[in-house]
Amino acid sequence: MRASKGILIQEECRTISRRTILKASAAMFAAGVLPPASAVFAQKILDRTQDQILGPFYPIMSEPDRSGDLTRVPGGSGLAKGQPIIVRGTVRNPDGKPVSGAEVEIWQANAAGRYAHPDDTNPAPLDPNFQGFGAATTGPDGFYQFKTIKPLHYPAGSIGIRPAHIHFDVRGRRDELVTQMYFEGDPYNEKDSFLQSVLNPNALIVKLLSPTAEEPEFMIAVFDIVFRG
Ligand SMILES: [Fe+2]
Structure with missing residues (x-):
């Protein structure tokens, strides 16, 4: 009997403890400290972009342009053709x-x-x-x-x-x-x-x-x- 009462007391403590934690979490969420649980579970791991072959035309013989604009060449006569x-x-x-x-x-x-x-x-x-x-x-x-x-x-x-x-x-x-x-x-x-x-x-x-x-x-x-x- 004493043993089962002890178990009941332990269980009650666990319940109170759980309840206390949930209450504290709710308060923190309301205060904006914690994100809602749905946001935590909704966080997605993004898929890595799929690989493709390098191809035979990687321009090993030149340095890449760093101007951000490939439609013109320094000293060139105009704009590149195309859209x-x-x-x-x-x-x-x-x-x-x-x-x-x-x-x-x-x-x-x-x-x-x-x-x-x-x-x-x-x-x-x-x-x-x-x-x-x-x-x-x-x-x-x-x-x-x-x-x-x-x-x-x-x-x-x-x-x-x-x-x-x-x-x-x-x-x-x-x-x-x-x-x-x-x-x-x-x-x-x-x-x-x-x-x-x-x-x-x-x-x-x-x-x-x-x-x-x-x-x-x-x-x-x-x-x-x-x-x-
Ligand atoms: Fe290509």
Whole structure:
């Protein structure tokens, strides 16, 4: 009897203790000290951006432009041919925190589908006013941006026609991500073996958005990136 009474007292203490903790938590939530439980459980681990091959045209022979604007060449005669676009986004880690100091490189074909690379045998013309290789470093907000042009699809030998895409190499302190960004509506997206090799091809495809009033000639492509940082 004494033992069962002891158990009852212990149980009551546990109940009171639980009740006290819950009350204290509710008070802290009401005071804004704690987030609601739903917010804690809703916090999602972001999927890492899917990898793609580096490809044969990484511009090993030149340094990337760091002006943020690939549509003009210093001392050049004009603007690059093609639809000007702004490619921008935020680099985050899987917890959703912006990654500061990430090095974001992009390289791409020009508006005729030609890379400024000695191994590109596409007879399409080079564009002397286009820099197909740029780099930017993210700030504390993880943001990056490039002004560039929309590339054209291009022939890739036995692989077939590659849809328009921009290559990315994102380097952090612990991780490196190599991927490609594609454009919604490209007729070659569905047949591309590289794009279709990933679990979720749509996650690598962006929709071009309307320009802003400040820069009416540039359509906008938002491509957010997740890697370990
Ligand atoms: Fe490519």
